Amino acid sequence: MRNRLKDVAERAGVSVKTVSNVVNGYVHVRPDTRARVEEAIAELNYRPNLSARHLRKGRTGVIALAVPELDIPYFAELARHVVTAAAEFSWTVLIDQTGGGREQERVVASGITDHLIDGLIFSPLALTAEDLTGLDGTPMVLLGERVDHGPADHVVIDNVGAAREITDHLIRLGRRRIAAIGSQRTPEGASARLRLTGYADALRAAGLDYDEALVAPAPAWHRADGAAAMRGLLASGVRPDAVFCFNDTLALGALRALHEAGLRVPEDVAVVGFDDIEDGRFSIPTLTTVAPDKAQIARLAVELLAERLDGDRSAPARELSAPYRLELRESTQSP
Amino acid sequence: MRNRLKDVAERAGVSVKTVSNVVNGYVHVRPDTRARVEEAIAELNYRPNLSARHLRKGRTGVIALAVPELDIPYFAELARHVVTAAAEFSWTVLIDQTGGGREQERVVASGITDHLIDGLIFSPLALTAEDLTGLDGTPMVLLGERVDHGPADHVVIDNVGAAREITDHLIRLGRRRIAAIGSQRTPEGASARLRLTGYADALRAAGLDYDEALVAPAPAWHRADGAAAMRGLLASGVRPDAVFCFNDTLALGALRALHEAGLRVPEDVAVVGFDDIEDGRFSIPTLTTVAPDKAQIARLAVELLAERLDGDRSAPARELSAPYRLELRESTQSP
DNA sequence: AACGTTGCCTACAACGTTGTAGAAACGACG
DNA sequence: CGTCGTTTCTACAACGTTGTAGGCAACGTT
Numbered sequence: 001m002r003n004r005l006k007d008v009a010e011r012a013g014v015s016v017k018t019v020s021n022v023v024n025g026y027v028h029v030r031p032d033t034r035a036r037v038e039e040a041i042a043e044l045n046y047r048p049n050l051s052a053r054h055l056r057k058g059r060t061g062v063i064a065l066a067v068p069e070l071d072i073p074y075f076a077e078l079a080r081h082v083v084t085a086a087a088e089f090s091w092t093v094l095i096d097q098t099g100g101g102r103e104q105e106r107v108v109a110s111g112i113t114d115h116l117i118d119g120l121i122f123s124p125l126a127l128t129a130e131d132l133t134g135l136d137g138t139p140m141v142l143l144g145e146r147v148d149h150g151p152a153d154h155v156v157i158d159n160v161g162a163a164r165e166i167t168d169h170l171i172r173l174g175r176r177r178i179a180a181i182g183s184q185r186t187p188e189g190a191s192a193r194l195r196l197t198g199y200a201d202a203l204r205a206a207g208l209d210y211d212e213a214l215v216a217p218a219p220a221w222h223r224a225d226g227a228a229a230m231r232g233l234l235a236s237g238v239r240p241d242a243v244f245c246f247n248d249t250l251a252l253g254a255l256r257a258l259h260e261a262g263l264r265v266p267e268d269v270a271v272v273g274f275d276d277i278e279d280g281r282f283s284i285p286t287l288t289t290v291a292p293d294k295a296q297i298a299r300l301a302v303e304l305l306a307e308r309l310d311g312d313r314s315a316p317a318r319e320l321s322a323p324y325r326l327e328l329r330e331s332t333q334s335p
Numbered sequence: 336m337r338n339r340l341k342d343v344a345e346r347a348g349v350s351v352k353t354v355s356n357v358v359n360g361y362v363h364v365r366p367d368t369r370a371r372v373e374e375a376i377a378e379l380n381y382r383p384n385l386s387a388r389h390l391r392k393g394r395t396g397v398i399a400l401a402v403p404e405l406d407i408p409y410f411a412e413l414a415r416h417v418v419t420a421a422a423e424f425s426w427t428v429l430i431d432q433t434g435g436g437r438e439q440e441r442v443v444a445s446g447i448t449d450h451l452i453d454g455l456i457f458s459p460l461a462l463t464a465e466d467l468t469g470l471d472g473t474p475m476v477l478l479g480e481r482v483d484h485g486p487a488d489h490v491v492i493d494n495v496g497a498a499r500e501i502t503d504h505l506i507r508l509g510r511r512r513i514a515a516i517g518s519q520r521t522p523e524g525a526s527a528r529l530r531l532t533g534y535a536d537a538l539r540a541a542g543l544d545y546d547e548a549l550v551a552p553a554p555a556w557h558r559a560d561g562a563a564a565m566r567g568l569l570a571s572g573v574r575p576d577a578v579f580c581f582n583d584t585l586a587l588g589a590l591r592a593l594h595e596a597g598l599r600v601p602e603d604v605a606v607v608g609f610d611d612i613e614d615g616r617f618s619i620p621t622l623t624t625v626a627p628d629k630a631q632i633a634r635l636a637v638e639l640l641a642e643r644l645d646g647d648r649s650a651p652a653r654e655l656s657a658p659y660r661l662e663l664r665e666s667t668q669s670p
Numbered sequence: 671a672a673c674g675t676t677g678c679c680t681a682c683a684a685c686g687t688t689g690t691a692g693a694a695a696c697g698a699c700g
Numbered sequence: 701c702g703t704c705g706t707t708t709c710t711a712c713a714a715c716g717t718t719g720t721a722g723g724c725a726a727c728g729t730t
Contacts, residue, residue, distance in 0.1 A: 004686055015710045020688060028707055050451045051386040051395065052686035055715045060386065062429075062451065070414050070430075071613065076406040083405075083432050092451075094397075095405075095430035097418050116385045116397065116427075116451075223617040256617045278406065282558040282591045284619045339716055350680045355718060363677055387716035390685045 003044040012040040023048060054116075062092045063119045063305060066108045068100035072222075072249065073277040075123065078143075081298035082121060089306055091118075100188070102126035109140070119305045122152075126188045139308040141301045145190040153304040154319040155297055159191060162290045162324050163198025164205075166272050167244055169288070171206045173332060175242035175270055178203070179214040181229045181254060182221055182246025195246045195274065213238050218250055226253025234261050241269060242332075248273035248280045251287055255331070271331040285330035297322040338379040347375040358383060389451075397427045398454045398640060401443045403435035407557075407584065408612040410458065413478075416633035417456060424641055426453075435523070437461035444475070454640040457487075461523045474643040476636045480525040488639040489654040490632055494526060497625045497659050498533025499540075501607050502579055504623075506541045508667060510577035510605055513538070514549040516564045516589055517556055517581025530581045530609065548573050553585055561588025569596050576604060577667075583608035583615045586622055590666070606666040620665035632657040 005023075009016045014037060021029055022037040029037075040046075054060040065082050067075040083093045094117060098104045105127045109120075123143040140152045145159055170178050180199050184192040200210050213236065216229040226245055230253065233240060245251035251273030258265055265271050265285055273280060273289040280287030300320045308315075340358075344351045349372060356364055357372040364372075375381075389395040400417050402410040418428045429452060433439045440462045444455075458478040475487045480494055505513050515534050519527040535545050548571065551564040561580055565588065568575060580586035586608030593600055600606050600620055608615060608624040615622030635655045643650075 005688095006686080016686090017688075017711080018709060021709085024688080028709085030708065033708080049390070049686050051389040052715090053688080054386040055384070055390055055685090055717090056687045056689085058715080060451070070405070070418075071408065071411040073406065073408065073411075076408075076411040079405050079430075080432065092429070092431070094427070095414075096427075097415065116395070223613065227617065252614075252617055256619060259619045278558065279587075279614055282562065282587050284591060284594045340718095341716080351716090352681080352718075353679060356679085359718080363679085365678065368678080384716050387685090388718080390687090390715090391717045391719085393685080 002049075003046045004049070005046075008037065008040045008044055008046050011044065012037045059118055060116060061090060062094055062117050063121065063302075064094040064096050064117045066096040066098050066105075066120060066122045066124075068098055068123065068125050070095070070097050073279060074247065074249075074275045077277060078123070078294050078298060081295045082302065085295075085298040085302040089302065091302075098124075100125040102187075119309055121301045121305060139305060139313060141304045141308070143297065143301060145194055151317055153308060153317050155300045155304065155322060156319060157292045157297070157322050157324050159194035160198040160201065162274070162292075163195040163244070163246075164202040165198075166274070166288075166290050166326055167199045167202035168206070169326060169328070169332065170242040170244065170270055170272060171202060171208070173242070173270060176208060177211075177214065177238070177240045178208070178242040178244060179216065179233055179238070179240035180244050180246070181216045181226060181233075182218045182250050183215050184217060184219075192246055195244075199244055211238075214240060218246075221247045221250050223249050223253035223256070226250030227257040228253070230254040230257035231261075234258075234263075243269060243271050245271065245273045248275040248277045248287060248289055251289070251331075252279060252283055255283060255285070255287070266330065266332050276327050280329070283331075288329045288332040289327050290324055291327040292324040293322050337384075338381045339384070340381075343372065343375045343379055343381050346379065347372045395451060395453055396425060397429055397452050398456065398637075399429040399431050399452045401431040401433050401440075401455060401457045401459075403433055403458065403460050405430070405432050408614060409582065409584075409610045412612060413458070413629050413633060416630045417637065420630075420633040420637040424637065426637075433459075435460040437522075454644055456636045456640060474640060474648060476639045476643070478632065478636060480529055486652055488643060488652050490635045490639065490657060491654060492627045492632070492657050492659050494529035495533040495536065497609070497627075498530040498579070498581075499537045500533075501609070501623075501625050501661055502534045502537035503541070504661060504663070504667065505577040505579065505605055505607065506537060506543070508577070508605060511543065512546075512549065512573070512575045513543075513577040513579060514551065514568055514573070514575035515579045515581070516551045516561060516568070517553045517585050518550050519552060519554070527581055530579075534579055546573075549575060553581075556582045556585050558584045558588035558591070561585030562592040563588070565589040565592035566596075569593075569598075578604060578606050580606065580608045583610045583612045583622060583624055586624070586666075587614060587618055590618060590620070590622070601665065601667050611662050615662075615664070618666075623664045623667040624662050625659055626662040627659040628657050 005016045005019045008019045014033060019037050022034055050060060063086060065079060070076055079095055086093045096108060098108050105124050117138060119139045121141050142152050142154045145156060180196060182192055183196050203210050216233050218225040218229050226249060243254055245254050251271055254271055255265060258269055263269050273287050276289045276291030280289055300322055340351045340354045343354045349368060354372050357369055385395060398421060400414060405411055414430055421428045431443055433443050440459050444462060452473060454474040456476045477487050477489045480491060517527055518531050538545050551568050553560040553564050561584060578589055580589050586606055589606055590600060593604055598604050608622050611624045611626030615624055635657055
């Protein structure tokens with residue numbers, strides 16, 4: 001059985017409130033009293049009951065991070081950074097896996113986690129702005145592009161700009177038939193649309209045609225989808241000399257398909273991705289990619305949440321942008 | 336402001352307890368009363384306060400999963416399975432990242448999560464059995480090898496047997512100079528020791544010498560460590576014709592180093608790993624590996640925890656074993 | 671008609687904590 | 701010595717929920 005303030009108080013011969021004062025670092029406690037209490041705490045291995053504390057104070061010290069899937073490396077890496085950033089505020093992070101479906105995401109947003117958490121950092125795929133209106137509940141920070149001008153604080157990166165830059169990098173390497181893998185027409189595909197826009201922008205700026213046949217959709221952004229899309233492109237007879245994959249896992253799948261088709265990367269086909277996941281630094285060949293500053297994204301999200309928790313909860317939503325850079329590796333340059 | 340039972344009760348014109356009864360599905364409520372209450376709940380968007388419920392009932396419906404690092408794919412995949420298995424019991428899973436250090440793990444085990452969680456599934460690296468003795472607190476299920484006969488329920492796989500089998504697979508392919516990457520002398524290296532034992536067993540059974548020069552240590556089991564260890568082996572002049580890496584990320588690093596050295600896999604050197612992470616199905620070449628049944632590990636862990644929560648908390652600790660199989664891919668067979 | 675049973679509902683207390691209010695002891699000061 | 705302010709500590713109530721005990725009707729049985 002767990003010990004309570006009451007047990008500690010009895011052992012130390014003081015009132016419950018005095019023990020509470022010691023636990024909470026209240027200054028006006030005589031040194032010898034404090035020592036006696038601390039001794040009793042240690043002997044009984046007392047731990048405060050967070051539920052009771054929360055009930056009384058209205059804060060749990062727990063925030064949630066909701067992501068579509070944990071075994072997508074990008075989200076796992078992001079989760080690590082969020083946990084690190086939250087540690088600065090002594091927050092525990094509850095990680096929630098939504099699966100990415102609209103209904104599940106709505107459940108999370110509308111507070112399945114109920115009164116257990118103080119705030120939510122949410123990376124939605126399918127959620128729309130209207131799903132979020134009228135949510136009185138927990139303060140929320142959104143990551144990613146989906147809910148563009150929704151009612152919540154928001155951390156983004158410049159998807160269009162980043163896609164344009166990396167496409168332009170391929171163009172400056174002399175590539176002319178640049179394919180794109182990962183387009184999506186579904187409402188979930190907000191990031192896909194933005195990256196496709198950047199891709200098209202870069203082509204246009206360079207005077208290259210936008211060729212529908214070079215743009216391959218991918219239902220999800222897993223390795224298998226990337227491989228399938230690449231095989232499809234090759235089978236269709238288009239002969240790209242470069243491929244912009246809308247994320248790194250797609251690119252790793254594409255590398256695989258190119259390898260199976262006997263094409264060399266980057267000699268025959270240059271490949272670039274997006275996200276800078278760990279795998280891309282060790283793949284064969286290593287992967288040129290857009291590297292969003294994940295640590296910064298996490299830090300901004302946590303700080304926005306902290307401000308919202310301490311400050312005015314009805315202040316207008318803010319949108320912050322995190323930086324990125326291009327990470328040039330073997331898949332676009334000969335070793 | 337959030338609504339409470341009291342607000343719903345006033346709106347529906349009933350007592351607080353009746354609303355509670357409706358929320359909890361108590362049968363003896365007149366249909367029209369129930370309808371009125373449900374209407375009020377919907378109108379006010381009422382959500383129960385889990386902290387208060389916990390305080391009263393002693394259960395939160397939240398369990399924690401503590402793993403060393405989330406961006407190690409094995410743990411991310413495991414986390415997904417645990418979340419899925421826990422959903423069967425309507426449990427929320429709080430995922431905790433320990434970092435793998437002994438002190439941090441001790442903090443987690445001794446209840447940093449305090450009274451917020453009902454139970455803990457814990458995959459420790461550095462923790463010893465004695466760190467766990469005398470923990471009165473939360474029920475716990477351990478994953479992995481570290482705390483062999485500790486005081487807590489335990490889910491394992493047969494590391495020695497699996498290592499022996501996959502080493503034997505290399506031997507049956509005709510390989511004779513089989514290196515091992517990932518040995519560790521630190522206390523954290525329990526899995527490493529077991530896998531090394533299986534490796535040595537297989538060599539002995541086949542009448543091959545155990546050559547210390549073929550065994551490369553790796554401080555951690557990341558891709559970079561695998562690459563460094565492989566480079567070290569090659570530089571030392573030993574010429575292995577196969578490598579058993581103690582996990583898949585090490586193996587992916589080793590593939591990378593072999594590629595850089597101009598050696599072909601599997602023609603010159605066969606490579607096998609351990610864990611069956613998603614990456615190994617798309618790497619070039621794809622990776623032969625030991626595939627532990629992660630879904631089963633997660634299910635067993637969750638079920639053990641459920642039994643412990645509902646049953647006798649002082650019953651003797653149980654140890655369950657999860658199955659594995661060999662996944663044969665390109666890194667040991669020509670395409 | 672009297673009685674027990676069942677269905678439906680309510681009042682109260684308690685879970686462990688902390689904010690508020692205030693009591694008691696003490697020292698400083700006029 | 702009385703007054704005042706400070707330090708140190710305590711009693712009480714409240715956070716939102718649910719288990720327990722019990723009351724009142726309506727019903728069926730003798």
